[in-house]
Amino acid sequence: xxxKIRILPGGAQPTSVSPFAVxxxxxxxxxLRAGNKQIPxxxxxxxxxxxxxxxxxxxxxxxxxxxRVGNSKASVNxxxxxxxxxxxxxxxxxRQHGVSEDDITVRKFLHxxxxxxxxxxxxxxxxxxxxxxxxxxxxxxxxxxRSVSVGQPQFFHSAECLNRVxxxxxxxxxxxxxxxxxxxxxxxxxxLGAPTLVREEETREWRSHDEDDDGGGQRQGQEVASxxxxxxxxxxxxxxxxxxxxxxxxxxxxxxxx
Numbered sequence: 001x002x003x004k005i006r007i008l009p010g011g012a013q014p015t016s017v018s019p020f021a022v023x024x025x026x027x028x029x030x031x032l033r034a035g036n037k038q039i040p041x042x043x044x045x046x047x048x049x050x051x052x053x054x055x056x057x058x059x060x061x062x063x064x065x066x067x068r069v070g071n072s073k074a075s076v077n078x079x080x081x082x083x084x085x086x087x088x089x090x091x092x093x094x095r096q097h098g099v100s101e102d103d104i105t106v107r108k109f110l111h112x113x114x115x116x117x118x119x120x121x122x123x124x125x126x127x128x129x130x131x132x133x134x135x136x137x138x139x140x141x142x143x144x145x146r147s148v149s150v151g152q153p154q155f156f157h158s159a160e161c162l163n164r165v166x167x168x169x170x171x172x173x174x175x176x177x178x179x180x181x182x183x184x185x186x187x188x189x190x191x192l193g194a195p196t197l198v199r200e201e202e203t204r205e206w207r208s209h210d211e212d213d214d215g216g217g218q219r220q221g222q223e224v225a226s227x228x229x230x231x232x233x234x235x236x237x238x239x240x241x242x243x244x245x246x247x248x249x250x251x252x253x254x255x256x257x258x
Contacts, residue, residue: 046250047196048184052177056169057239060155063127067140068149070120076110079119083108086144087121093139094125097132127153130235157238169242170200177246185250193249202243208236 069086073079087106094104103126110119127133130153137150157165178195185192 046190048181048192048248048250049245050177050181050184050248051201051243051245052173052175052180053241053243054169054172054176055239055241056165056172057237058157058161058165059235059237060157061128061161062158063130063133063153063155065125065127065133065137065153066151067123067125067137068120068151069144069147070118071147072116072118074116076117079110079117083119083121086147087123089144090123090140090148093143094123094136097127097136098129099125099127099132099136103127128158152233155233155235162238162240165238165240166203166205166242169203169240170244173200173242173244174198174246177244181246181248185248188250191251193251195246195248197245197247199245200242201245202241204241205238207238 067090069083069090071079071082071086073082087108091104091106095101105124107122107124108119109121110117112118125133125136127136133153140148141150181192
């Protein structure tokens with residue numbers, strides 16, 4: 001945690017340079033200076049500025065999986081009927097595992113090669129329950145065997161999840177700053193008054209990525225066609241950090257705390 005702390009004289013703006021300084025707080029040594037003169041405690045209203053930092057991480061809460069089926073027949077009706085039956089089975093299976101229509105996208109492709117018609121269907125499904133995702137993929141591979149291709153899940157964070165982790169980082173940073181301010185006020189024999197300003201100074205955000213450096217194993221997006229569901233890759237996470245400055249009023253120790 002950042003240990004930057006300032007004592008501001010009463011009425012000073014947060015952006016002004018304070019004649020007071022607090023040093024070595026983590027070592028338990030606090031020294032108030034104004035030039036070469038010692039400032040008597042309680043001689044004037046003062047403000048305490050502290051900074052707080054925090055990091056909060058969250059695993060991805062969504063996964064997108066691509067399912068593909070296809071066939072080739074001598075007529076359009078035959079190939080359409082064949083692919084449509086398998087496609088309907090896929091849609092029924094994912095719906096039974098709690099996926100809503102808004103999280104299902106279907107695309108169909110039909111083309112002719114000489115006298116043969118080829119049709120492919122691609123279903124993109126977004127899951128919020130990863131256990132149900134594994135169950136649905138296993139069932140499809142078991143029932144449709146090699147006629148279905150199941151891609152590796154692509155994990156990502158929903159907008160709601162990102163907002164929560166960002167807010168949590170800021171709130172935790174403020175809480176850390178408050179705890180620091182309480183400790184400083186106790187060391188000074190003062191009571192901590194009401195906060196007068198909270199300012200978020202810096203925010204950062206970064207994600208982990210599941211990468212296979214040696215080229216072995218399945219990469220994200222790679223199709224598999226087997227009687228077993230593809231192994232679930234490591235779920236990535238996102239980390240948000242926040243640094244805040246908080247200003248508190250300082251009161252004499254015999255006054256009631258805020």
